[in-house]
Amino acid sequence: MALDLYQRLGIQRGASDDEIKKAYRSLAKQLHPDRNQDNPDAAKRFGEVTAAYDLLSDKDKRARYDRGEIDEDGNPKMPFGGGFGGYSRGGPRPGGTPEGFENFNFGGADTADLSDLFEGLFGAAASGRGRPGQGGFGGFRQRQRAPQKGADVSYRLKIAFVDAVALTPQRITLGDGKAIDLKLPKGVEHGTRIRISGKGEDGPGGRGDAIVTIDIAPHKHFTRDGDDIRLTLPVTLKEAVLGAKIKAPTPEGPVMLTVPKGTTSGKVLRLKGRGFTRKDGKRGDLLVTLDIDLPPNDAALQRFAESWSGGGNPRAGLDV
Structure with a gap:
């Protein structure tokens, strides 16, 4: 048995105009021929739901359909009146047009214009080419393809x-x-x-x-870490122990960097806003890892170490 117009759109009788439009928009988006070029069943369903929306969006046609005066295609069920079914008022109107035919669409002359609806669904170009409702009961024309652009x-x-x-x-x-x-x-x-x-x-x-x-290209000093940049910066033992102001490179030129007193190797200093620019316009940071550099064969440093009894056990936390 063929589905009635409400079943085609998946809605109940008595649905509001907004509910009808919402249901149609959803189905049209799924079934539009431009998105289902290899699926003839989708094109058929698209025509059916478009015809359903075309009729139900017209208040007069919808009222006559609900009263049983016209069928799913908009055709009068009892075109000659005489008190049968819904055409008990089927006398001729002024001008000789029987009631029930005066708003009937025989060639698309007053078919609902769905361009605004399809402009919202598929853009203005889609609504202007192959607009549903042209040429009769909710049908559609396959849009002509635009000339193809050259290769990228x-x-x-x-x-x-x-x-x-x-x-x-x-x-x-x-x-x-x-x-x-x-x-x-x-x-x-x-x-x-x-x-x-x-x-x-x-x-x-x-x-x-x-x-x-x-x-x-990679850089000889800097490496990227997301939007941040990392740099390993050597410092002397004296600079680490006593603290110092030293010159540090950045991608945009050198800056003065403060090394805190008592710095250990691996300490990371953050220079804000010296990294890569994010899509939102904010910038990452430059992360500077300090590395204490001990000179080889430094006699004075060796004598100092031999006489120094401090330092404790830095490995105590490792249970060794």
Whole structure:
């Protein structure tokens, strides 16, 4: 048995206009031919639910359908009146049109315009090409495909570590021989792909795009850790014991760094805002790990160590 219009949309009789529209939007999104090109059953169902929405969204047609005066296709059940079924009032109207035919759509002349609805579902272009409801009872036209654009062209661009940190624009020469300054996006990382519109190959629908993949070169001092940068910084024993102000490198130039008195190897100092720029515009940090460097064969240091009885047992916590 064929489903009635409410069953097609999965709603109850008495559903509100908003409930009808919501149900149709959901089904149309699932069944639209553009998304089911290899599924003829989906296209058939799309036509059925569109026809159901077309009729139920028209208050007059819906009322006549609920009274049993018209069927699921909008056709009068008893077109000649005479008191049978729902056409007890089937006398001719002024102008000779029997009641029940005056709003009936024989060729799509007054079919509901669903362009606004489909513009919300699939965008303005989809609503203008192959709009449901054109050409009769909720049918649809397959939209004509736009001319195909030319192929995209891929490039790889190797950039310096410090340029990636500073988001320094990069000069790149494309296949057409023209050089452009490429702006690095916030959040750039190794493997980031940047699309340049209209810089690909020619095609009937216009030029394709250029796709630039970023390769960030390693640095001899810095390593990346997410949005942070890590640096191992050697310090002397004297600087570690007594504390000092020393010069430390950053990707954007050297800065003065305070080494706290009594520093041990492995201590990490954080320089805020010296890392990579995130997508939200905020920056990571530079994490500096201090490493105490002891000079080999330093006689004075050896004599000091021989005479020094301090230090305790730094391995006590290891149960040894």
